[in-house]
Amino acid sequence: MTRQMTGAKMVVQALKDQGVDTVFGYPGGAVLPIYDEIFQQNDIKHVLVRHEQAALHAAEGYARSTGKVGVALVTSGPGATNAVTGLTDALLDSIPLVVFSGQVPTFMIGTDGFQEADTVGITRPCTKHNWLVKDTDTLSGTIHQAFHVATSGRPGPVLIDLPKDVQFAEGNYTAPAKINVSHYQPRVKASIEEINGIVDLLEKAERPVFYTGGGVINSGTGASQLLRELVDATGFPITSTLMGLGAYPASGKSWLGMLGMHGLYEANMAMHDCDLMINIGARFDDRITGRIQDFSPHSTKIHIDIDPSSINKVIRVDLPVIGDVGHVLEDVLKVWKSRGRKTADTSAWWKQIDEWREVRCLTYKNSDTIIKPQYALQRLQELTKGMDRYITTEVGQHQMWAAQFLGFEDPNRWMTSGGLGTMGYGFPASIGVQMAHPDSLVVNVAGEASWLMNMQEMGTAMQYRLPVKQFILNNERLGMVRQWQQLLHGERYSSSWSEALPDFVKLAEAFGAKGIQCSDPKDLDDAIMEMIEYDGPVIFDCLVEKHENCFPMIPSGKAHNEMLLGDASTEGAIKSDGAVLV
Amino acid sequence: MSALRIEKGSSSHSAYDLRDYHSEVIEKHTLAVLVDNEAGVLARVIGLFSGRGYNIESLTVAEVNHDSHLSRITVVTTGTRDVIEQIKAQVGRIVPVHEVHDLTVEGPSIERELALFKVQGTGNNRIEALRLAEIFRANVVDSTLESFVFEMTGPSEKIDAFADLMRPLGLVETARTGVAALARGGKG
Structure with a gap:
């Protein structure tokens, strides 16, 4: 059924038909018709952020914590350029977003009009796909196709650029079911030969390890369930990337912890020494592999990924399997069970892993007088672990410590900027998460430097009464930068301290929120409980040890088995060939 | 597999x-x-x-x-x-x-490119350019008393070879389309 309506009305109608309930955005001249339509309805809630970048990160947090599409609405020109960081962030972490940007009217495009930018040109490399809609009759079809593209195959952000005259003009609206979405239909099921190939290898492996990533989370909660079933049935050890935390529970007996540059000793050693690596929805990121030439030299490698371009991009694998993680795991389980649930004896492998675990790589020197950042996170974990809890983070040392010390029992509970490493992600993301889960505890584990990058969002949190907890590990340093300068640049701490920091308690109070400062380990538990129990946004200024380094660490250009542990000397740890790496 | x-x-x-x-x-x-x-x-x-x-x-x-x-x-x-x-x-x-x-690995294929060459010269060079053009089956599509424009279609290597020959004979300008290619055989 087609109906006549304006382009602006179509946007709202299409969002309703796509099941969208929340839009994060910021108005401006080129999207006024859409804001006018939003004003005249109640089905879709619009969240007014304080900066377009935050709209994108909030939409990411919403998407990541619900498994649904995140939607953002920005105006032309600066609105669109401010969205670029969020788009790139979502592209690298495969987060489904649909972003609408206003544009000058079609007859003004190319004239350098007020607030004109070549938005589709600028965002082409940082979206999965984008569209400039020039005809209102094609608008509804484009929006429905945008949702299809954002969610099909490897998810990602898409953008629709909407000239103002297209928003005003009338056209035919078509409902989603009537739209021939496109030829874009990525393969989700693997062939039976591939499934048999996986099972062959599972049956024979003596030193196997599951290496899982964000693809498991993106594949849906069913995929996480299947993963748990397969891991528990085979008894194989499992490690995960930063993006994949929660797919397998941190309390599970096969859990090795996160792997990679700041991953756990046992996880990285298992990756290095395994004879079978089963990569499920991860992409051999450089934070994971360390030195490529020495990456897991003796293993047969299976790589299950929905994106063919992820295969053999970084690491050559022996058995590439293109397909959706959930579908592939389901088939693997079925075939493995029907063939008699066979595995080789892995007891020697587990004995070795237990020896590595004995290293206790997360050990740190605690203090009675200063709060160690690791201790702060251990206490946060201890005091919140049974709760209905969502964690977001900013980027840096605190992010790695959070990944190491917080345990995730379920998928979609952990929102962090992995691929792009966007400082300023966590606060707006926590807003997006809290919008989707109004009654849950949402904590943004932050560093003070990252947090300041989007601190304007205190206004958003207050306006919508979102009780997001900003747990700031304040070391008055750009901690990770400082750590690298110590390791690599002769302890010349160039621009890596946070001078002229605000009084975070007063800052909270200025917005009408609650501020808590804590500097004594003895007061920490009470302060954390006070934060949790307060019904409203809290800025928790946790003054921590200023010079703590994040370990374990695989220095740039080194292999997994050349990890540095907490008590290691860091002098000269990074050689000149590793120094060029980031 | x-x-x-x-x-x-x-x-x-x-x-x-x-x-x-x-x-x-x-x-x-x-x-x-x-x-x-x-x-x-x-x-x-x-x-x-x-x-x-x-x-x-x-x-x-x-x-x-x-x-x-x-x-x-x-x-x-x-x-x-x-x-x-x-x-x-x-x-x-x-x-x-x-x-x-x-097309390089999917079986035999056919590649063609179109090129235009402007060659300036008089006397023997001009005669030699025309003679070579005949050998290469290039067409003259424009001519003045002191120049030709040749049009040629063929694999890139042939066009390269012709360009090499024209260079000492007064080649002043070249335009090439780039390669168009199809797999050989009846299958679409």
Whole structure:
């Protein structure tokens, strides 16, 4: 059924038909018709952020914590350029977003009009796909196709650029079911030969390890369930990337912890020494592999990924399997069970892993007088672990410590900027998460430097009464930068301290929120409980040890088995060939 | 999938065919890419090549099926086998891309390019240029008392050879279309 309506009305109608309930955005001249339509309805809630970048990160947090599409609405020109960081962030972490940007009217495009930018040109490399809609009759079809593209195959952000005259003009609206979405239909099921190939290898492996990533989370909660079933049935050890935390529970007996540059000793050693690596929805990121030439030299490698371009991009694998993680795991389980649930004896492998675990790589020197950042996170974990809890983070040392010390029992509970490493992600993301889960505890584990990058969002949190907890590990340093300068640049701490920091308690109070400062380990538990129990946004200024380094660490250009542990000397740890790496 | 019989502890076998994966030999491949003929699609393909540091030796594009709005992009690119595989996968996941064919490995193919050469000269050089043009089956499409414009169609190597011969005879300007290519045989 087609109906006549304006382009602006179509946007709202299409969002309703796509099941969208929340839009994060910021108005401006080129999207006024859409804001006018939003004003005249109640089905879709619009969240007014304080900066377009935050709209994108909030939409990411919403998407990541619900498994649904995140939607953002920005105006032309600066609105669109401010969205670029969020788009790139979502592209690298495969987060489904649909972003609408206003544009000058079609007859003004190319004239350098007020607030004109070549938005589709600028965002082409940082979206999965984008569209400039020039005809209102094609608008509804484009929006429905945008949702299809954002969610099909490897998810990602898409953008629709909407000239103002297209928003005003009338056209035919078509409902989603009537739209021939496109030829874009990525393969989700693997062939039976591939499934048999996986099972062959599972049956024979003596030193196997599951290496899982964000693809498991993106594949849906069913995929996480299947993963748990397969891991528990085979008894194989499992490690995960930063993006994949929660797919397998941190309390599970096969859990090795996160792997990679700041991953756990046992996880990285298992990756290095395994004879079978089963990569499920991860992409051999450089934070994971360390030195490529020495990456897991003796293993047969299976790589299950929905994106063919992820295969053999970084690491050559022996058995590439293109397909959706959930579908592939389901088939693997079925075939493995029907063939008699066979595995080789892995007891020697587990004995070795237990020896590595004995290293206790997360050990740190605690203090009675200063709060160690690791201790702060251990206490946060201890005091919140049974709760209905969502964690977001900013980027840096605190992010790695959070990944190491917080345990995730379920998928979609952990929102962090992995691929792009966007400082300023966590606060707006926590807003997006809290919008989707109004009654849950949402904590943004932050560093003070990252947090300041989007601190304007205190206004958003207050306006919508979102009780997001900003747990700031304040070391008055750009901690990770400082750590690298110590390791690599002769302890010349160039621009890596946070001078002229605000009084975070007063800052909270200025917005009408609650501020808590804590500097004594003895007061920490009470302060954390006070934060949790307060019904409203809290800025928790946790003054921590200023010079703590994040370990374990695989220095740039080194292999997994050349990890540095907490008590290691860091002098000269990074050689000149590793120094060029980031 | 016969290569799936993988010995434990060995990465030297692959589920793909037996190729020298780590070969550093640079190969030249001709890719035919069928895309929706929509605004910006060429920019997407070209942007991918520049953004990821791949080479473009030549590139042609034109609509080939008006009814279904399909265009055909022919790209000649160079790289190691690994890079070529990666290029195909990356191009293949661009949303408006329907098909990617590597004509260099998918069987015999035919490649043609059109070129125009402006050759200036008088006397013997002019006569020699015309004689060579006849040998190469190039057509004269413009002429003055002191110049010719030759038109020639053929594989890139033939066009290169003709250009080399014209250079000492007064070649002043060249225009080439880049390669258009099709697989041989009756299958579409």
